[in-house]
Amino acid sequence: MNRQTSIDPATASPVQPAGAAGPANDNVSVLILTLNEEVNLAACLASVGWSDDIVVLDSFSQDRTVEIAKSFGARVYQRHFDSEPAQRSHGLREIAYKHPLVYLPDADEITPPALRDEILAVARAPNRTEVAFHVRSRTMFMGRWLRWSGLYPTWFVRLVEPHRVRFEREINLRTVADGPEGKLDGHLLHYTFNKGLNAWLDKHNRYSWHEARESLRSLETERVDWLAALIGSGAARRRALKTLSFRLPCRPLLRFLYMYVLRGGFLDGRAGFVYCGLLMTYETMIVTKMIEIRRRERGLPL
Known part of the structure; x- marks a missing residue:
């Protein structure tokens, strides 16, 4: 208790x-x-x-x-x-x-x-x-x-x-x-970075385990809602796009390109470039931990 x-x-x-x-x-x-x-x-x-x-x-x-x-x-x-x-x-x-x-x-x-x-x-x-x-x-x-x-x-x-x-x-x-x-x-x-970059990385290192498990669960149990992904709004569209992202190759690079190019992160100057790079790092953590989880389940070392 x-x-x-x-x-x-x-x-x-x-x-x-x-x-x-x-x-x-x-x-x-x-x-x-x-x-x-x-x-x-x-x-x-x-x-x-x-x-x-x-x-x-x-x-x-x-x-x-x-x-x-x-x-x-x-x-x-x-x-x-x-x-x-x-x-x-x-x-x-x-x-x-x-x-x-x-x-x-x-x-x-x-x-x-x-x-x-x-x-x-x-x-x-x-x-x-x-x-x-x-x-x-x-x-x-x-x-x-x-x-x-x-x-x-x-x-x-x-x-x-x-x-x-x-x-x-x-x-x-x-x-x-x-x-x-x-x-x-x-x-x-x-002010999400007020505690410093190490704190931000530590938090997202913890989060990435949950995201990796959610990605694997989605791959096994969910289908992409294409209608919501194309014309949906708000939370439904974000959820559909996230479900789609679980199925794409080169996720870290695509995350960077989506944030920096398609969403206009380059307009935020140096701060935008650094932040999009950090998001790519976070995506790399998730993908790597998905690989680790799958290998551990098969009794293999990373």
């Missing part, structure tokens, strides 16, 4: 029992998941300082993450991390919030004033029916927004009613809403 401890700052309001409902009003609560985020957390918290109910669910960080969270007046809880869906579900269902809506930025994301104003407008809307809202992010790298190579626009669910959503997939998390969904016009700023 995962252990949870409360480390509430003295200035914070007492924690309500899990599931207690807060009053409807014109503000929102905030939930941020952390693990060794001292590099990112202060800027993230400063950008959501307009909320009067900020919760940090920490995975027993070994750096100053908890200290920084407490210094901003956040309610801090700790739970051992097992998977992102389980951690997010715990954060939304086992912790009580002051407000009906909970905003879910990642620790390396900054919330600009325009998005803040839009979120607060949603909270004030008297006849709102949506239970989840999607937000676009702008991937920042080497001092610029990767407008072309950063897979823009990609939408993420970031504003929810806590008990009306559930989460699927350990990698490339999918949020499923029990009710109507909406989209916000504002953008998050995503």
Whole structure:
């Protein structure tokens, strides 16, 4: 069983029992998941300082993450991390919030004033029916927004009613809403490289094992949805293209050419070239691990 401890700052309001409902009003609560985020957390918290109910669910960080969270007046809880869906579900269902809506930025994301104003407008809307809202992010790298190579626009669910959503997939998390969904016009700023290139490579090295297994499963059980790949929109088209990519030769090179040439990554300058090269590296990890998995299953060394 995962252990949870409360480390509430003295200035914070007492924690309500899990599931207690807060009053409807014109503000929102905030939930941020952390693990060794001292590099990112202060800027993230400063950008959501307009909320009067900020919760940090920490995975027993070994750096100053908890200290920084407490210094901003956040309610801090700790739970051992097992998977992102389980951690997010715990954060939304086992912790009580002051407000009906909970905003879910990642620790390396900054919330600009325009998005803040839009979120607060949603909270004030008297006849709102949506239970989840999607937000676009702008991937920042080497001092610029990767407008072309950063897979823009990609939408993420970031504003929810806590008990009306559930989460699927350990990698490339999918949020499923029990009710109507909406989209916000504002953008998050995503500083995915703030912890350094080694951290980015370590994370994608872990992710590549999941992607390799998903690729092999898709090859065995799925067919390409050509209609969605050609004329579909949003998640359906991305899923169809990903399923197609599992079947193509020279995947790393094709990923680079797709991102750098077809999607216009060259327009992002040096940052775009480097980023597309990193994505090609990630694709190489996936393909190599697919080979390893197949050989291990046959009792052969890599």
